[in-house]
Amino acid sequence: MRVRLKGDVICTLLLLVALCSLLYSQLEHLVPAGKKEPAQNKPRVAPKTFSDPRAPRRLMPAKATAPRPQVTPAMRRTEVAKTRVQTTTPAPLTDSAFNFKLYLLNKDNRNFNLLINQPRKCRKTPGGPFLLIAIKSVVEDFDRREIVRKTWGREGLVNGEHIQRVFLLGTPKNRTVLATWETLMHQESQTYRDILLWDFMDTFFNLTLKEIHFLSWAAEFCRNVKFIFKGDADVFVNVENIVDFLKRHDPTEDLFVGDIIYNARPIRVRKSKYYIPESMYGLSIYPAYAGGGGFLLSSCTMRKLSRACREVELFPIDDVFLGMCLQRINLKPILHEGFKTFGIVKHIEKCSPWTFFSMVRSVRNERRHRVRTDTREHRDHCQLPA
Numbered sequence: 001m002r003v004r005l006k007g008d009v010i011c012t013l014l015l016l017v018a019l020c021s022l023l024y025s026q027l028e029h030l031v032p033a034g035k036k037e038p039a040q041n042k043p044r045v046a047p048k049t050f051s052d053p054r055a056p057r058r059l060m061p062a063k064a065t066a067p068r069p070q071v072t073p074a075m076r077r078t079e080v081a082k083t084r085v086q087t088t089t090p091a092p093l094t095d096s097a098f099n100f101k102l103y104l105l106n107k108d109n110r111n112f113n114l115l116i117n118q119p120r121k122c123r124k125t126p127g128g129p130f131l132l133i134a135i136k137s138v139v140e141d142f143d144r145r146e147i148v149r150k151t152w153g154r155e156g157l158v159n160g161e162h163i164q165r166v167f168l169l170g171t172p173k174n175r176t177v178l179a180t181w182e183t184l185m186h187q188e189s190q191t192y193r194d195i196l197l198w199d200f201m202d203t204f205f206n207l208t209l210k211e212i213h214f215l216s217w218a219a220e221f222c223r224n225v226k227f228i229f230k231g232d233a234d235v236f237v238n239v240e241n242i243v244d245f246l247k248r249h250d251p252t253e254d255l256f257v258g259d260i261i262y263n264a265r266p267i268r269v270r271k272s273k274y275y276i277p278e279s280m281y282g283l284s285i286y287p288a289y290a291g292g293g294g295f296l297l298s299s300c301t302m303r304k305l306s307r308a309c310r311e312v313e314l315f316p317i318d319d320v321f322l323g324m325c326l327q328r329i330n331l332k333p334i335l336h337e338g339f340k341t342f343g344i345v346k347h348i349e350k351c352s353p354w355t356f357f358s359m360v361r362s363v364r365n366e367r368r369h370r371v372r373t374d375t376r377e378h379r380d381h382c383q384l385p386a
Helices: 001-032 075-085 100-106 142-150 173-192 202-220 239-246 299-309 319-326 346-351 367-375
Strands: 115-117 129-137 154-158 161-170 195-201 228-231 256-261 287-297
Touching: 075 319, 115 129, 115 173, 129 202, 129 239, 142 161, 142 173, 154 239, 161 173, 161 202, 173 195, 195 202, 202 299, 202 319, 228 239, 287 299, 287 319, 299 319
Parallel strands: 129 161, 129 228, 161 195
Antiparallel strands: 115 195, 154 161, 228 287, 256 287
16 A cells, blocks of 8 residues: 555656646746846847747847947938838939930931921022021020021121021920920021921930931022031131131032041940940941031032931931941041030130130120130131141
């Protein structure tokens, strides 16, 4: 009997020990980990668990985690800004006004209506004008057109030769005000009779359309012109020296003169204004072309380029496109020191056969007048190269 009682006691003790061990193991999980002393110099790593994902997560105390860097309000604002940038649409790397896909789809559309014409521009003088000045402009730049009209672009006689003038424009980007602008341009045209307005949007990459439409217009309405100067409204031109230079040349022969750029390479940087993908132009070098400030051509060359423009595939950079057309007719453009479309030096400004002076909006009117006066004063002291 005693033996049996002793065995029962032993079994009871063993069960109690097992139960205590089980309770201890359960309590070990329930007691906060912060009660335990963390290992010296070792960051606490939360144990991997396979608990029910719907169960609430236990937050690890600050002691059990590696120390976090202090977050300042400025850092919080930076993080918020980064989050906002990442969640918005990335900004385009090229000009949003120019879409290469849209350009490729519409590049063969090269015929646009002429909204304002000057069909009698070159019939005002017997035998046609000696020089036609064609200036690229936009409808908003009335002030620049006025400056050209009152300074170097005045119509009339220069050194005994007849000079005529036209401005080349497309429609504004804001199509909602097109009707208003068209009315204003008609009024300006009735006043000055020098506006050519086509029905294509006036953007940087549509300057090629302006090039081919002007050459087509000149071939149709100004066939009797001797020479043409085509340039920008933000340059100063010494028309007197141009006339003297052109008197030595035959308008029935080829002539293309300007600030010629050789061996220029296509820009492959997507952020550049002049970015051209290799799929659009695969060669490593552009043909020789004239800088956009201005160039001279004879009536013979004008007619040839007008035909070449219809044969050469359109290119979004107008200067390069015209160089491609020159290559098409196998005509090498002539570099002349008188053309300084990227800046001039003092000697060239005074003694060049013709002078360009970069004219930005910040340049004062008296400065523009002084440049014109300086070129006239030094005219008699300079020898003009042929």
